[in-house]
Amino acid sequence: MNSRCALVSQVIPFSCVDGPGSRLALFLQGCNLRCKTCHNPWTIGRCNDCGDCVVHCPHDALTLQAGRVWWQESDCQKCDTCLHxxxxxxxxxxxxxxxxxxxxxxxxxxxxxxxxxxxGGEATTQLPFLVALFHAVKADESLKHLTCLVDSNGLLSETGWQKLLPVFDGAMLDLKAWNNEHHRFLTGRENPQIKHSIRWLAQHKRLTELRLLVIPDHCDYFEHLGPLSAFIHALGDVPVRINAFHAHGVYGEAARWRSATADDVEPLAVALEKRRITVIRPALYL
Ligand code: SF4
Ligand code: SF4
Known part of the structure; x- marks a missing residue:
């Protein structure tokens, strides 16, 4: 029996937007990027039991006991006041x-x-759990048919990816900006390690999908179309999913940024397709 634990923000038993086919999606708490455009910003940090949210819960679902915050799920009305x-x-x-x-x-x-x-959050911030979970799935006769994927920001080191290599089937990675400075502006972190992870995963046949995020007036892909296309070509036959930024649920300055429409996405999709790159367009725009 494996008792290794993870802090989990949500489990969705059937999801059709977190990889190919119908999948159980597990969202781990905590992230090592600080994306201005995150639409689940409450998954970024770790609770420090400060207790500030307790008095704000309108349904008395939270209590502070012996320095720890306790959540009574049966009383919770999912109003999200505590998150805000x-x-x-x-x-x-x-x-x-x-x-x-x-x-x-x-x-x-x-x-x-x-x-x-x-x-997540960022799944690989709880790497030992991730490795143990995938190992257990692959070792279980009744679960062997399931593919094990990671949705990641790509900050994990090569040493970390090597630990996952024997037990996972692939990763879906985001490249939020081509230019390093712009990436730091959008996410708080630089992107060379992320580009390295993308290349490394492609070399090891574990890059399921590369994702680009179109943010109107705040994305730099068109400016760097030449090097971006060359980078994607060098990965081999990897599909590129274009996601459309939407401001719903976003905190801070990006909450006032314009959401992307088909008119924002289509020029990039067409430009990449002209360069013989396989593009997956957004399933919906909000
Ligand atoms: S406000 Fe609530 S959720 Fe946030 S750190 Fe404090 S106790 Fe944890
Ligand atoms: S979601 Fe609402 S009801 Fe549930 S714990 Fe948070 S504040 Fe309370």
């Missing part, structure tokens, strides 16, 4: 789950799904 008052971009509603507990949830839906995707 938290200065740590965290949530009092995250659960600690062991590998065995997650496996039990996967077994319930296994006949109806094609795989599992671990997302």
């Amino acid at each position: 008052v938290c200065s740590q971009q965290s949530t009092p509603m995250a659960h600690r789950f062991s590998v065995e507990e997650i496996l039990a949830q996967i077994r319930k839906v296994a006949p109806f799904i094609e795989g599992i995707t671990v997302s």
